[in-house]
Amino acid sequence: MSNERATGTTRVKRGMAEMLKGGVIMDVVDATQAKIAEDAGAVAVMALERVPADIRAQGGVARMSDPDLIEGIKAAVSIPVMAKARIGHFVEAQVLQSLAVDYIDESEVLTPADYAHHIDKWQFTVPFVCGATNLGEALRRITEGAAMIRSKGEAGTGDVSNAVTHMRTIRSEIAALSAMPKDELYSAAKEHRAPYELIAEVAELGKLPVVLFTAGGIATPADAALMMQLGADGVFVGSGIFKSGDPAKRAKAIVEATANYQDPDVIARVSAGLGEAMVGINVDDIPVPHRLAERGW
Amino acid sequence: MNRRPIVGVLALQGDVREHARALATCDVDVREVRTPAHLQGVNGLVIPGGESTTMSKLLDFQGLLDPLRERIGAGMPVYGSCAGMILLAASILDGRADQVALGAIDMVVRRNAFGAQVDSFEADIAVSGCGPEPLRAVFIRAPWVESVGEQVEVLSRVVTPTGADRIVAVRQGAAMATSFHPELTSDARVHALFVEMVRQHA
Secondary structure (H helix, E strand, O other), rough: OOOEEOOHHHHHHHHHOOOOOEEEEEEEEOHHHHHHHHHHHEEEEOEEEEEEEHHHHHHOOOOOOOOOHHHHHHHHHHOEEEEEEEEEHHHHHHHHHOOOOOEEEOOOOOOOOOOOHHHHHHHHHEEEEEOOOOOHHHHHHOOOOOOOEEEEOOOOOOOOOOHHHHHHHHHHHHHHHHHOHHHHHHHHHHHOOHHHHHHHHHHHOOOOOOOEEOOOOOOOOOHHHHHHOOOOOEEOOHHHHHHOOHHHHHHHHHHHHHHHOOOOOHHHHHHHHOOOOOOOHHHHHHOOHHHHHHOOO | EEEEEEEEEEEOOHHHHHHHHHHHHHOOEEEOOOHHHHHHOEEEEOOOOOOHHHHHHHHOOOOOOHHHHHHHHHOOOOOEOOHHHHHHOOOOOOOOOOOOOOOOOOOOEOOOOOOHHOOOOOEOOOOOOOOOOEEEEEOOOOOOEEEEEOOOOEEEEEEEEOOOEEEEEEEOOOEEEEEEOHOOOOOOOOOHHHHHHHHHHH
């Protein structure tokens, strides 16, 4: 009965992210970790070569995962599989699309491939998520075709403070736009270095036109609930799970805390007896050139 | 029924807001359902799109599984889109062994049947009960209905790229399910159809 079918439309791309809301997306490096994430109730897994804490510790150039590992992860789980490509590396993105991953994260956690241009994401059928530290950055990514945004935070630290700062910044900049007289939106567009049409749309909606997740430094159930209370639609957890003492238990607890983010009784219950959290690094102790959130613009 | 019906949206995970917005245009009170207490007093329930395996686990964690089975068994109207359709099925193909099948509709549902996200699509389809105008249906890593029992009314089908004819909308008694996401468009005809079922039941 159906006639013309359209794939890769904006609605289909943004709609996929809507289905992830209220959920936890977990970084995994192999099929075993992916299975643990799915068993815990993750809404999706994110395939990458090394978790951010290891990228930070080991240094070197961080790239897209080996396609064999991605295929292995896809075969191991039934939930959506996302994968990271380097900023501006449109061929890594082409490869990931050819592997039929469900979402591509053009991510500052990997070493950027291009310091001037992000990927032209409109050229792809597969949707993209990108990081942002503020509203203007989010809108520039949406202009390039991102169908989902995550606040950047500072990946691989277990320090939630930057995630908080970025989420608060985005929310307060949106609130300011919504309260602004219409004739001031033109110069607001200039200040945010974003197209006027998107600025006007955000002012009208009071939110981004795409789903906004949080990422970078979330290590505990309370961290996840904090970010949800600050307005995140859902949570990415990277090193926080597989760099902790009991990944399966912690993963499940973070899923349950995210779903019950307004209920301190539940958060208290699931936070108990989780074993060691990831050790963590204070963002302030990381020299600025080594801060991942500074990548991208 | 004289007063406005209260329609719940299962709010454990997924596109809860979009369903709530669509329902709000249908002259009902909308309530988010997270706990057994929330479930009491709703006249019908929508199970949204999202990740069915995650929702399964959270239904159990929240202690909602048995109360929900009881309400559905007692005839409470339910509507599920996408993940919601999977949860309402009698049995699930390509799912996890431990995932919940509420059995509200006598159907076998195949999860992610249309393929990965690159195969997700939108198309105009006819849906029985929604009038002659085609409806823009959004399919996201969508399931289809592999087979149905005799009591199930098929509301819509689509032809897959390989030429197969697949069921994508069904109704049985007070339960309805769609593979697609009417909540992602501004067309609330599917929600209006469900609200009509809720009114008739109440």
